[in-house]
Amino acid sequence: MNDTVKHCPDTEFQMIGDLIKNHPQAEKHLFIKGAKLMVNDGKTSQVCFVEQGDLQIILAYGDKVLFEISAPVTIGVQQLYTHCYNYYTIFKTDATVWLLDIECFKTVVENNNIWHELMVVICHVMDRIDDYHRTTYLATNSYDLVKHCLEQIWQLPEQERENTSVFTYIMKRHNISRSSITKIIHSLNVGGYIKTKRGILLQVKKIPHGY
Amino acid sequence: MNDTVKHCPDTEFQMIGDLIKNHPQAEKHLFIKGAKLMVNDGKTSQVCFVEQGDLQIILAYGDKVLFEISAPVTIGVQQLYTHCYNYYTIFKTDATVWLLDIECFKTVVENNNIWHELMVVICHVMDRIDDYHRTTYLATNSYDLVKHCLEQIWQLPEQERENTSVFTYIMKRHNISRSSITKIIHSLNVGGYIKTKRGILLQVKKIPHGY
Structure with missing residues (x-):
């Protein structure tokens, strides 16, 4: 239940994030506090590197906050291998963000062989989502x-x-x-x-x- | 919702499973129909390769069936990087199973550089678990x-x-x-x-x- 004390894999987030940021097709965006970001709108998929700022990960089908996290953080990288992406993001502060198409990201991952780092960040996210579901389920x-x-x-x-x-x-x-x-x-x-x-x-x- | 039609990454399961099976410290077990397997009992963690048989993945805190899956399948590999493992297994048929300590498995993964295959199977499991939570959440x-x-x-x-x-x-x-x-x-x-x-x-x- 202590999701706040969980160690955040900053090193891996930063490492993957730098590769996103340095890709020639990555687009820099500034999001203001309260803005919403959907990396998957059902048609196109992107990955996102939040270089600066705090954010919430929201369960799309229920509009519920699953957890909060601060930069450096990547969003949506599990879309490489999952069929559904049921989440969106709300920024808690102004934020500096880099967006990259999922297909470009796939090439980045393959060329740099960063499967290990990817797994670390995906498992971290998995843990946090599990925390939410467990808390909700166990609450009678x-x-x-x-x-x-x-x-x-x-x-x-x-x-x-x-x-x-x-x-x-x-x-x-x-x-x-x-x-x-x-x-x-x-x-x-x-x-x-x-x-x-x-x-x-x-x-x-x-x-x-x-x- | 069509969790039954989802493509199961058999190749990756088999590849990881063969490495588990061929480890000198892997233990072969025969489980009978209805038997329960916990790869994590709070003290020791193991990974498991089900070579033959059908099984259910159960949410430990609610004793609910999340999904069913058939061999070849590995169980518990996400424990390498997640803090919680909230699942156990019930076999639907007699099953041939190989168990290996998580630390030995970690060495196997590093020596064979199978992070990519690991990610594929972990994301598959993540998808199936998401399906369950989404169905349950959306049911009013x-x-x-x-x-x-x-x-x-x-x-x-x-x-x-x-x-x-x-x-x-x-x-x-x-x-x-x-x-x-x-x-x-x-x-x-x-x-x-x-x-x-x-x-x-x-x-x-x-x-x-x-x-």
Whole structure:
């Protein structure tokens, strides 16, 4: 469940990313905070190297945030061998991005023999996606999911946490209504387990297992 | 959703499997129909090559069947780079299996430079697991899941279908109670959409989208 502590394979991301960036057909783009990127629109497939910026990987069919990650990171490289690509990206900050057609990328991989590095980054992504599905599956009710999200929010850097609405955070990740969240957050405040103010998490003591 | 038509990378499975089998420390095992194999028990990790036999990959935390696959197939190779391995195997037939410690396997991969083949099989597994999660996520109610399973059963070879209880099949894959399934199957029979007898699917006309 500790997806935040997982080691990110920065070296491999950077190495693959540099090859994308240095390809003559790679296109540089600047994305602004909040912008959406689809590397696969059903017709064309691209890979992407995010050189600078923070982003969220979103499950396309449910519009849910699976995980967050920061540059250097490559997006969509598993499309070389998977049939479906069910994800898109939302940038959390302004970002510098390089896009390259998947066929060009395939040649890059073959010419540079970077299958090993590719596997490392694909398995990392696989792990993070598994984390999301496991958390969602194991949660038998909304309370479990709210608890999990509050614990994640509490681990965020202070500045980010102070700008994170617990309602938005939870609803972006799971199918829970605002009113259910309100009820649970209220109870936890009353019980003295957490302290929130206008949707911002100020304090966490110990969030009980049951509800 | 057409997970049954997906091309299985037999060549890569066989190639990796032969290297497992030919390793001096690989152990040959015979598993009988119904036997369970955990390549990761939390302490030791192994990779497995199924040389002969059919099997199911099960989601460990929910005990749900994710997909079925037949030899030649390797199991657990993604453990080289993933932190969690949430799966175990149930054999559908008697099976001939080779087991090898993950550390020995790592050396095999490095010495033979089979990262490319590894990636192909890992991405195949990733695709199949994604299929399961997508189907489950997109199903807004039990009816959708029952419909999906009935369509899968109808695609099975005749002999297998005649020995497949729709109740067992569905309950092994999704969290739906026997009584809910009974109700849906009964309605579909009454509506003339399908024909079942003692839990065996005999005929499918067209299963309606809604319920």
